[in-house]
Amino acid sequence: MTHAFSRFDPARVPSPCHVLDLVRLEENLKRLKRVADESGVEVLLALKAFSCFAVGDLISGYLAGTAASGLYEARLGKQRFGGQVHAYVPGLKEQEIDELLQYADHVIVNSLGQWQRFRGKLQQSAGVSFGLRINPGHTEVANPLYDPCSPWSRLGVPAGNVRPEDLEGLSGIHVHALCDHSYEAFDRMLGAVESHCGHLFGAIDWINLGGGLLITEEDFPLDRFIARLVDFRSRTGLKVYLEPGTAVALHAGALVSEVLDRASNIGELAIMDASATCHMPDVIEAPFTPDVLGAQTLPRDTAARAGKPDVIRLGGPTCLAGDVIGTYRFDQPLEVGDRLVLLDLAYYTMVKATTFNGTPLPALALWDSRTDALEIVREFSYEDFETRLS
Ligand SMILES: Cc1ncc(COP(=O)(O)O)c(C=O)c1O
Structure with a gap:
């Protein structure tokens, strides 16, 4: 199957630029709404x-609202998304509590200590429902960086430490234990939640x-996912x-980036105007290598291939030695000024x-892959860099 972005002309946007495909976004939203409607x-x-x-x-036309990690996201959710x-x-x-309560209709605390300390202030606001994050102690995520249930985790109260009477004044519980998983891990996680947190369901x-x-x-x-949710709801x-x-x-989403320079040092190099450390830090943290349209993604450690003219390591324009996007095999020679489309970066x-090193932020464009209509929504300038610094 050809990728929708293979029909996108990267010369139509400034570089670097995030391009969102509205068609795929809406397809995702329709799937999520189907889950909601049927389960x-x-x-x-x-x-x-x-x-x-x-x-x-577009999003609020399909989803029930937003989940925020703090005051600013709660405000963004209320003012820019709705629901x-x-x-x-x-x-x-x-x-921050008074302002948070202007935006949030559900507030979930991370500990019983926070609930005891702030419940008087929180409960002054009528119509807000409160919950407690529980740590179900069930690990599915191999990388501890992304595992909320890793040993000594600060995320949520261990399920065994909570009694139903501790939830007095609270209406719900929150669990989160997965990262980039499919249904089987969810099924196991929900099973663990049922056995470790089931004593709380009546409260x-x-x-x-x-x-x-x-x-x-x-x-x-x-x-299968929908059936599991329906069954869980009907039993609990x-x-x-x-x-x-x-x-x-x-x-x-994709990230368009331009080749600024070509060089070689044992292996072939290209300096891009998109940076791993500034624009896609998970490439370094996770780590992972984003696919590039028209190129073959090679393992990050491909020293053995160094010296082959078609194998090129792409890196960002910053001074960080590790600002490496990935190593790829290109069918066509890569030249200064070429535009590449890095996939699934939204x-x-x-x-x-x-903006580390003063690196400009990527512009943002919305693209309809069905009609080819394009709208450049935002371009960033020197002021966006400067205003955060003093
Ligand atoms: C509490 C919580 N909810 C939801 C999410 C969203 O997860 P994802 O983007 O993997 O669906 C995360 C991600 O870390 C999270 O920590």
Whole structure:
């Protein structure tokens, strides 16, 4: 199957530029709405992963609202997306509570200590539902960087440490234990939640099962997922929320970048105007290598291939030695001025971008892969770099 972005002309946008394919985005949203409609759960967008409010109206047409990690995301959710706003804040600050309650209709605390300390202030606001993050102690994520249930985790109260009477005044619990998983891991995680947290179900009205599921991947077994959710709801009587981030923008974004220079040092090199450390830091942190349209992605450690003219290491324009995007095999010679399309770079990239080294932020464009219509939504300037520094 050819990728939708193979029909996109990267010369039509400034470089670097994030390009969102509205068609794929809407397909993802339709899938998520199908899950909600057929299972009776409510689906929220996790803003931490993707918070481009240029598509806020499109998203709120399909989802029930947003999940925020703190005051600013709660405000963004309320003002730019609409629908419900569920705020899970790992460390609540007393001076932020009044404003947070203007935006959030669900507030989830991370500890019983925070609940005891702030419940008086929190409960002054009528109509807000409160919950507690529980750590189900079930590990599916191999990389501890992304495992909320790794030993000594600060995320949530261990399930065994919570008694039903501790939840007095709280209406729900929140669990999140997955990262880029498919249905089987969800099934195991939900089984663990049922056995470790089941003693709390009689004391609550709702449960938020977090994110971390690739629901919009083509091979995700939607029917089995929906059936499991329906069964869970009917047995527990709980209202269920899901808060995917990645799944909303999966395969819907690309990053256009231009070759600024070619060089060689044992192996072939290209300096790009997009930076791994500034524009896609997970490439270094996770790490992973984004695919590039028209090139073959090679393992990150491909020293053995150095010296082959078609094997080129792409790197960013910063001084960081490790600002390496990846190593690729190109069929065509790569020349200064060529534009490349780096695939699947929307979630956890746009939200994490920085201007380290004074590197400009990528522009943002919306593209309709069906009609080829293009809108440049935002270009960033020197002022966007300067205003954060003093
Ligand atoms: C509490 C919580 N909810 C939802 C998400 C969204 O996860 P994903 O973007 O993998 O779906 C995360 C991601 O870290 C999270 O920590």
